[in-house]
Amino acid sequence: MVEILYFAWLRDRLGRSGETLLLSGDEAPSVRDIMDGLRRRGAAYEEIFGEGAGPIRCAVNQEFAALDSPVRAGDELAFFPPVTGG
Amino acid sequence: MQVDIRIQEETFSVDAEIARLAGAGLDVGGIGLFMGLVRGDAGLAALALEHYPGMTESMIGRIVAQAGTRFDLLACTVIHRVGRLPVGAPIVLVLCAAAHRGAALDATGFVIDWLKTQAPFWKREEYPSGEAKWVAARESDEAAAARWDAGGPAEA
Numbered sequence: 001m002v003e004i005l006y007f008a009w010l011r012d013r014l015g016r017s018g019e020t021l022l023l024s025g026d027e028a029p030s031v032r033d034i035m036d037g038l039r040r041r042g043a044a045y046e047e048i049f050g051e052g053a054g055p056i057r058c059a060v061n062q063e064f065a066a067l068d069s070p071v072r073a074g075d076e077l078a079f080f081p082p083v084t085g086g
Numbered sequence: 087m088q089v090d091i092r093i094q095e096e097t098f099s100v101d102a103e104i105a106r107l108a109g110a111g112l113d114v115g116g117i118g119l120f121m122g123l124v125r126g127d128a129g130l131a132a133l134a135l136e137h138y139p140g141m142t143e144s145m146i147g148r149i150v151a152q153a154g155t156r157f158d159l160l161a162c163t164v165i166h167r168v169g170r171l172p173v174g175a176p177i178v179l180v181l182c183a184a185a186h187r188g189a190a191l192d193a194t195g196f197v198i199d200w201l202k203t204q205a206p207f208w209k210r211e212e213y214p215s216g217e218a219k220w221v222a223a224r225e226s227d228e229a230a231a232a233r234w235d236a237g238g239p240a241e242a
């Protein structure tokens with residue numbers, strides 16, 4: 001299982017702050033693969049992960065990650081907009 | 087280096103935080119300070135700040151550790167507030183204590199510049215009409231942080 005977290009406008013648009021994705025032990029899709037899968041669900045997912053949506057950043061296990069980073073069972077994957085603190 | 091990183095809803099006392107660094111017996115010669123406030127642009131009523139618990143603390147910890155090594159800091163305190171903050175409220179406090187002013191001031195700029203681009207916080211603007219919108223990241227913030235990679239004032 002992969003714990004997916006959404007922050008800021010992504011969470012608002014989806015109406016949820018996270019969800020669990022089932023992943024079998026030997027699978028290691030990239031972040032991009034997972035985004036593609038989510039986008040194909042349509043509706044708000046299509047809005048968020050589709051072309052023309054705002055820029056999105058991701059983190060795997062609380063480290064900034066690239067789109068080709070592998071994701072494995074037990075990982076925490078977060079999607080969020082570019083940060084605006086300070 | 088004495089490090090204190092806090093993410094909290096409540097406000098902070100600048101006096102108390104300075105006293106904590108000055109009185110720690112670290113032979114501090116100077117303390118650099120940055121405090122960010124909620125700016126009342128375009129009739130803004132308040133900012134709502136959220137963050138990614140866990141990642142926020144670890145990213146700030148990494149930035150502070152880098153600053154500590156690069157500027158030979160004796161102590162660093164970073165306090166960042168979350169939740170709903172009205173116009174004029176303090177958002178963030180960075181204190182960097184060193185033996186001399188140059189290191190203290192440069193380290194303070196380094197920490198706040200990197201915090202703005204690397205620490206997972208997000209601001210939502212709230213207006214009196216009830217309208218709310220998420221703040222977009224600014225390229226100027228990326229540029230401010232990047233100048234430290236190109237050799238900041240400390241290396242000039």
